[in-house]
Amino acid sequence: MPTPTWDPAQYLRHAGHRARPFTDLLARVPDLPGDPPRIADLGCGPGNVTALLARRWPTARVTGYDNAxxxxxxxxxxxxxxxxxxxxxxxxxxxxxxxxxxxLIISNATLHWVPGHTDRFPDWIAALAPGGTLAFQIPGNFDAPSHRLLRDLADSPRWRNRLSGVLRHENAVRTPVEYLNRLTALGCDTDAWETTYVHLLPGEDPVLDWVKGTALRPVLTALAGDPRAREEFVRDYREALRKAYPASGHGTPFPFRRIFAVARKEGPGGR
Structure with a gap:
């Protein structure tokens, strides 16, 4: 899958909704062993949620990493x-x-972009100090209409040749049980769960506006050199989203499933 070009302004248009899962994840992270602690945020994006780490651990050395x-x-x-x-x-x-x-090694809505990300867990757990934590949250909505419609359109005869291999598929993430088993096998005390948020989005075509900052980025990048084709794809996708996510009198409800895991490495005296 080609690396998409990102638009920070578009991504941050729904910053409040996007940050909520991270704050819920952060609430389950236990006390850290280091003083001051050393923290890495993998896939930090524009750094808006990375700053929350510094707020919780004000003495920490926090580094946010991203490839964009x-x-x-x-x-x-x-x-x-x-x-x-x-x-x-x-x-x-x-x-x-x-x-x-x-x-602490933490990641917010990033690992689904990394094929085979569970293969990275052993190295990251090995790099944790005794009593340290690996924590992450990722979207678990690849079978939701927003993603199914996007894949179906990209795989239609009109677009198949141009967009083959551009999008992620439903196997981009594992189940909470699979994450729990994988991390527990690495010697961690693991908490894994899932939550479906129902975001009430304002404005016209808000689900399209949301995915323009994330799931749609690979398509927008692939068609960047052909504005007419990009406009045609977005138009057809918009129509499909309007039917799948009808607006109410108060906004457009947008259910969004997230998967979480918090894995604490065994400390010097055991768990």
């Missing part, structure tokens, strides 16, 4: 409260391995 220069350009590095530091760096999550022990 457009996103990193919006991230704000600098000192934080009580002597902490917030930094950002370019890195590919597919190959990133810590060069020093970390107390």
């Amino acid at each position: 220069p457009e996103m990193l350009a919006k991230a704000c590095a600098g000192p934080t409260g009580d002597g902490g530091r917030l930094d950002f760096a370019h890195a590919d999550v597919r190959t990133w391995t810590p060069t020093e022990p970390h107390d």
